[in-house]
Amino acid sequence: xxxxxxKLPDIGEGVTEGEVVRxxxxxxxxxxxxxxxxxxxxxxxTVEIPSSADGKVTKLTAKEGQVVKVGGxxxxxxxxxxxxxxxxxxxxxxxxxxxxxxxxAAPTQNRPALTMASSTQSTDVYPPAAGSHxxxxxxxxxxxREAGIDINAIRGTGPVGRVTRxxxxxxxxGGAGSNGKQGLGAIAAARPVYQPMYTPTTMVPxxxxxxxxxxxxxxxxxxxxxxxxxxxxxxxxxxxxxxxALVAWRSRMKEVAEARGVKLTYLPFIMxxxxxxxxxxxxxxxxxxxxxxxxxxxxxxxxGFAADTPEGLLVPVVKNVESKNLLDVGHxxxxxxxxxxxxxxxxxxxxxxxxxxxxxxxxxxxxxxxxINHPEVAIIGVYEIQKKPVVINNEIKIRDxxxxxxxxxxxxxxxxxxxxxxxxFITRLENPDSMLLEMV
Amino acid sequence: MKQADVCVIGAGPGGxxxxxxxxxxxxxxxIVERDKWGGVCLNVGCIPSKAxxxxxxxxxxxxxxxxMGFNIGKTTIDFKKMQSWxxxxxxxxxxxxxxxLKANGCETICGNAQFISPSELEVxxxxxxxxxxxKATDFIIATGSRPVQIPGFEYDGKNILNSTDALELTSxxxxxxxxxxxxxGLEIGSFYQKFGVEVTIIEATxxxxxxxxxxxxxxxxxRKLKKAGVxxxxxxxxxxxxKSGSDLSVTISVDGKEQKVPCDKILVTVGRKPNSDELGxxxxxxxxxxxxFIEVNKQLKTNVPHIYAIGDVVGQPMLAHxxxxxxxxxxxxxxxxxxxxxxxxxxxxxxTDPEIASAGMMVEExxxxxxxxxxxxxxxxxxxxxxxMNAAEGFVKFVVDKKTNVVLGVHIVGAEASQMISEAxxxxxxxxxxxxxxxxxxxHPTLPEMMMEAAEATFGPPIHIFTRANREAAASRPPAxxx
Numbered sequence: 001x002x003x004x005x006x007k008l009p010d011i012g013e014g015v016t017e018g019e020v021v022r023x024x025x026x027x028x029x030x031x032x033x034x035x036x037x038x039x040x041x042x043x044x045x046t047v048e049i050p051s052s053a054d055g056k057v058t059k060l061t062a063k064e065g066q067v068v069k070v071g072g073x074x075x076x077x078x079x080x081x082x083x084x085x086x087x088x089x090x091x092x093x094x095x096x097x098x099x100x101x102x103x104x105a106a107p108t109q110n111r112p113a114l115t116m117a118s119s120t121q122s123t124d125v126y127p128p129a130a131g132s133h134x135x136x137x138x139x140x141x142x143x144x145r146e147a148g149i150d151i152n153a154i155r156g157t158g159p160v161g162r163v164t165r166x167x168x169x170x171x172x173x174g175g176a177g178s179n180g181k182q183g184l185g186a187i188a189a190a191r192p193v194y195q196p197m198y199t200p201t202t203m204v205p206x207x208x209x210x211x212x213x214x215x216x217x218x219x220x221x222x223x224x225x226x227x228x229x230x231x232x233x234x235x236x237x238x239x240x241x242x243x244x245a246l247v248a249w250r251s252r253m254k255e256v257a258e259a260r261g262v263k264l265t266y267l268p269f270i271m272x273x274x275x276x277x278x279x280x281x282x283x284x285x286x287x288x289x290x291x292x293x294x295x296x297x298x299x300x301x302x303x304g305f306a307a308d309t310p311e312g313l314l315v316p317v318v319k320n321v322e323s324k325n326l327l328d329v330g331h332x333x334x335x336x337x338x339x340x341x342x343x344x345x346x347x348x349x350x351x352x353x354x355x356x357x358x359x360x361x362x363x364x365x366x367x368x369x370x371x372i373n374h375p376e377v378a379i380i381g382v383y384e385i386q387k388k389p390v391v392i393n394n395e396i397k398i399r400d401x402x403x404x405x406x407x408x409x410x411x412x413x414x415x416x417x418x419x420x421x422x423x424x425f426i427t428r429l430e431n432p433d434s435m436l437l438e439m440v
Numbered sequence: 441m442k443q444a445d446v447c448v449i450g451a452g453p454g455g456x457x458x459x460x461x462x463x464x465x466x467x468x469x470x471i472v473e474r475d476k477w478g479g480v481c482l483n484v485g486c487i488p489s490k491a492x493x494x495x496x497x498x499x500x501x502x503x504x505x506x507x508m509g510f511n512i513g514k515t516t517i518d519f520k521k522m523q524s525w526x527x528x529x530x531x532x533x534x535x536x537x538x539x540x541l542k543a544n545g546c547e548t549i550c551g552n553a554q555f556i557s558p559s560e561l562e563v564x565x566x567x568x569x570x571x572x573x574x575k576a577t578d579f580i581i582a583t584g585s586r587p588v589q590i591p592g593f594e595y596d597g598k599n600i601l602n603s604t605d606a607l608e609l610t611s612x613x614x615x616x617x618x619x620x621x622x623x624x625g626l627e628i629g630s631f632y633q634k635f636g637v638e639v640t641i642i643e644a645t646x647x648x649x650x651x652x653x654x655x656x657x658x659x660x661x662x663r664k665l666k667k668a669g670v671x672x673x674x675x676x677x678x679x680x681x682x683k684s685g686s687d688l689s690v691t692i693s694v695d696g697k698e699q700k701v702p703c704d705k706i707l708v709t710v711g712r713k714p715n716s717d718e719l720g721x722x723x724x725x726x727x728x729x730x731x732x733f734i735e736v737n738k739q740l741k742t743n744v745p746h747i748y749a750i751g752d753v754v755g756q757p758m759l760a761h762x763x764x765x766x767x768x769x770x771x772x773x774x775x776x777x778x779x780x781x782x783x784x785x786x787x788x789x790x791x792t793d794p795e796i797a798s799a800g801m802m803v804e805e806x807x808x809x810x811x812x813x814x815x816x817x818x819x820x821x822x823x824x825x826x827x828x829m830n831a832a833e834g835f836v837k838f839v840v841d842k843k844t845n846v847v848l849g850v851h852i853v854g855a856e857a858s859q860m861i862s863e864a865x866x867x868x869x870x871x872x873x874x875x876x877x878x879x880x881x882x883x884h885p886t887l888p889e890m891m892m893e894a895a896e897a898t899f900g901p902p903i904h905i906f907t908r909a910n911r912e913a914a915a916s917r918p919p920a921x922x923x
Contacts, residue, residue, distance in 0.1 A: 130784070138783070142779065142782075
């Protein structure tokens with residue numbers, strides 16, 4: 001029997017930390033390999049971390065509400081490890097480096113898997129050595145390396161561009177983007193975690209108020225939104241669509257769809273129209289890779305939709321909308337929405353979105369100013385369909401009208417482009433028959 | 441069968457440092473050496489050569505002591521005694537190394553090593569014992585290098601000497617022909633010259649230390665050696681040698697014309713080659729490049745998992761201090777730390793008279809990297825301490841980035857240059873500007889004051905010399921106003 005430290009594994013791309021939401025075991029419990037130990041919140045989703053060994057829980061190292069870094073200790077077991085180090089996922093690099101998996105702290109860990117055939121020249125050393133133009137003291141370079149940060153990618157704030165220890169610390173911890181001085185995402189390697197720019201205010205507790213911890217999904221939502229607002233210069237363009245034909249089309253198709261087991265809403269149609277429009281305007285289905293200094297145009301159209309849940313806002317993603325028909329999309333939306341409501345969404349259900357739709361129309365309102373789901377560059381708002389008097393050929397007609405907004409990342413998309421985009425999108429909403437031309 | 445976490449092959453400066461560091465990091469270490477603890481550097485390289493250079497320098501000073509008022513008379517030299525003094529220094533250091541290894545818990549084994557698999561090494565005992573197999577999780581190859589032999593000049597220890605032989609002589613020859621004007625040939629050639637030996641340096645290229653040393657520094661050495669009577673033959677290819685009776689001569693070819701250089705010893709110092717060919721590395725698939733260097737990455741990993749290599753055997757520069765640093769890095773990598781050979785400069789020192797020392801980039805190198813280069817220079821002749829040491833030859837040269845004044849390189853030729861270069865290396869590693877050095881008080885009267893002054897010269901006139909630039913600056917300055 002030996003003491004085994006169970007650590008927070010690398011759950012997936014980009015996840016650097018997780019918050020301990022709830023312990024599923026207590027000290028003294030006997031656990032089996034693969035038995036869920038703890039619920040950890042990462043990237044908007046809660047995941048259960050299974051045990052890496054059989055044994056008896058000797059210590060819960062992390063407390064509920066505590067944020068644990070990937071690789072950080074969760075609890076200690078007295079037992080026998082039954083599984084070796086989990087294979088590290090993804091490409092070599094920071095993720096592989098900081099991926100201790102669920103292994104016990106065995107003495108022969110940290111073995112980079114180098115094969116005989118692999119090239120040896122610099123490829124497997126991460127972070128790379130400092131280039132000759134980098135000005136940083138040896139101890140700072142070492143500090144950056146230990147933190148897994150490529151010092152070549154940090155713009156120094158010291159004299160003549162010297163990279164200081166603080167720069168590295170900020171770089172690794174997100175300040176590089178948030179101090180506004182160095183441009184965004186000055187760090188290539190470490191995925192930036194944007195901290196709030198403001199100094200937290202201290203509020204003296206008063207009578208007549210109630211306090212509860214600010215954590216879990218709410219905290220995650222807050223972090224994501226703050227990050228988006230810090231990075232992206234948002235602007236919103238609004239327009240109006242005459243969806244009379246669409247309303248008629250839907251009521252005609254409703255029963256047909258229901259017979260096929262799908263409750264047909266407008267959303268699948270909106271998504272399909274959106275994807276067709278994005279094909280004309282590739283900049284809308286894109287990201288900016290700040291660190292690499294590149295615009296990433298995406299060929300998969302993964303459309304996220306904002307779902308209101310008891311826990312707060314979640315954004316499940318319908319993947320590859322371009323290759324699915326309306327019924328498929330409709331069916332997937334219903335499944336994902338149901339999972340969201342019941343807290344069953346897996347992290348993968350919310351990953352890899354390329355653009356998002358927010359449909360506030362089901363509640364009401366005229367317009368909203370949504371926040372882009374970073375690193376996407378646009379969020380499309382669709383609002384309540386209302387009967388309104390509209391002038392057509394000098395006559396007042398009653399039409400089904402819907403407001404539409406496009407909120408865009410102004411770094412990539414200009415106002416005129418957003419207006420053109422929305423016009424084309426609206427043309428599709430107004431002519432549902434045209435969908436036939438673009439049908440998959 | 442012996443078992444260890446880490447097995448180091450070769451106990452030179454790289455290997456013994458790696459072994460000690462690995463042991464300090466909690467590893468069970470075995471270190472194998474086929475010859476002597478301390479390797480080439482301690483036994484037949486840096487240390488014995490510096491001992492003899494010091495002796496020669498001392499002798500040289502005695503010859504010139506008269507101007508300081510000494511009447512010494514005729515000095516005789518007992519070369520046997522000098523050799524035993526040198527050996528004493530070497531033994532002190534090598535026994536220190538083996539004690540340090542043992543004190544740190546490293547097991548030491550003498551013998552020739554051969555890989556039989558990527559995790560097993562067979563060691564054939566040097567002193568008549570049998571064979572032994574060592575199984576280790578990680579291996580560090582630190583087998584160093586040996587002098588290159590050129591065809592037609594096979595080392596025999598009598599007529600044809602390599603650097604090792606040259607440091608063992610108990611009597612001085614009359615005339616030595618040195619083939620190869622690199623730093624080893626120059627160091628040995630210059631101390632021979634001081635002991636009264638006639639020296640001819642035969643160099644295949646067009647100049648001394650071309651491409652590896654600041655050309656102005658090399659010129660100072662060449663001038664001084666020439667003045668002392670050393671002959672230089674450039675663009676000269678050594679073709680062969682002739683021995684008839686007691687007469688020895690080297691045949692060289694200059695521009696296609698053959699000529700003979702009479703001598704009584706031939707010293708061949710044309711470089712060193714890595715010891716990568718006697719370990720069975722091919723068998724276990726370790727990649728070796730065309731020049732025999734084991735290929736490694738910045739963490740000193742070879743292409744075979746768990747096999748690392750450091751020092752001369754992985755490439756240039758073949759310098760002990762490079763190997764030592766790599767020894768530390770490799771031990772830390774094996775212990776699971778994310779470290780790498782991430783240095784800005786490996787300073788280099790040549791113990792000629794006067795010495796040459798350099799750190800960082802040369803002017804051309806910096807220009808090649810796209811820098812707008814600024815230079816600041818200060819002569820020994822204007823430094824108080826240098827004059828009191830009777831050492832007015834030489835200069836300190838700073839190479840800076842003109843835009844930022846960041847120090848890119850420092851090149852020194854002059855007395856004790858070797859002792860001054862570390863400040864430059866630190867400045868470069870720290871990303872310091874020349875102004876940082878100029879603004880640091882350097883004690884008076886010392887040689888390093890020249891570092892301060894040369895640094896100052898990169899951005900403004902230094903105090904203790906008056907150059908044309910000073911004069912122009914002075915002329916353009918408005919006259920001082922009376923109060």
